[in-house]
Amino acid sequence: AQTVTQSQPEMSVQEAETVTLSCTYDTSESDYYLFWYKQPPSRQMILVIRQEAYKQQNATENRFSVNFQKAAKSFSLKISDSQLGDAAMYFCAYSGGTYKYIFGTGTRLKVLA
Amino acid sequence: DAGITQSPRHKVTETGTPVTLRCHQTENHRYMYWYRQDPGHGLRLIHYSYGVKDTDKGEVSDGYSVSRSKTEDFLLTLESATSSQTSVYFCAISEGQGAADTQYFGPGTRLTVL
Numbered sequence: 022a023q024t025v026t027q028s029q030p031e032m033s034v035q036e037a038e039t040v041t042l043s044c045t046y047d048t049s050e051s052d053y054y055l056f057w058y059k060q061p062p063s064r065q066m067i068l069v070i071r072q073e074a075y076k077q078q079n080a081t082e083n084r085f086s087v088n089f090q091k092a093a094k095s096f097s098l099k100i101s102d103s104q105l106g107d108a109a110m111y112f113c114a115y116s117g118g119t120y121k122y123i124f125g126t127g128t129r130l131k132v133l134a
Numbered sequence: 135d136a137g138i139t140q141s142p143r144h145k146v147t148e149t150g151t152p153v154t155l156r157c158h159q160t161e162n163h164r165y166m167y168w169y170r171q172d173p174g175h176g177l178r179l180i181h182y183s184y185g186v187k188d189t190d191k192g193e194v195s196d197g198y199s200v201s202r203s204k205t206e207d208f209l210l211t212l213e214s215a216t217s218s219q220t221s222v223y224f225c226a227i228s229e230g231q232g233a234a235d236t237q238y239f240g241p242g243t244r245l246t247v248l
Contacts, residue, residue, distance in 0.1 A: 025176075056236070058239075063241075064222065064241060064242045064244075065239070065241055065242070066177075066224060066226075066239035066242075068236060068238070071236060112176055112177065114177075116235075121179055121182070121192065121193075122167075122177070122179070122237060124176035124177040124178070125176050126174055126175060126176045127176055
């Protein structure tokens with residue numbers, strides 16, 4: 022069975038600095054997709070970025086980028102120039118052959134002014 | 135904004151009472167999902183639907199039932215609520231059910247069972 026692990030329950034970053042959130046997963050499938058979702062205090066789940074496993078190029082969305090290491094089954098999220106509005110829970114998610122999302126337990130990011 | 139609303143947004147109920155949560159979408163997406171979110175567990179799939187009257191179980195379906203009589207509405211029912219069902223419930227939609235299809239989430243419903 023597929024699993025997704027986020028080993029950092031909480032992280033802190035100084036405003037304007039860079040922070041990396043870790044995510045590892047386990048799967049025997051070769052074709053799958055990985056996602057990072059942000060959940061601010063409003064509770065809304067917001068898609069941050071998505072990565073196709075067949076693409077070697079790391080996905081990027083403005084200040085958000087991923088480091089996708091397929092062989093290591095690692096999918097970390099880098100947030101550059103952190104802003105106060107980036108403070109939230111961040112969830113890593115996997116979608117593969119069963120077409121059902123599997124979520125990690127989340128990392129709470131605090132941004133310090 | 136994927137046009138997803140959930141009602142109610144908050145509910146407090148007592149053990150043993152039936153509860154129905156509603157998810158409504160305005161964009162005729164075929165696939166709809168119900169998740170629950172609990173500390174230390176992330177989001178876990180309860181049930182999903184792949185069309186009108188077509189539903190299937192997810193990871194944590196015990197104690198829940200669903201119905202979908204119209205494309206736009208997906209109902210989650212707790213027949214007899216228990217304290218272990220205190221949680222935040224999210225509805226999600228996707229264009230398809232392929233692994234590539236991004237899921238978009240509603241605003242969530244906080245349910246407290248006393």
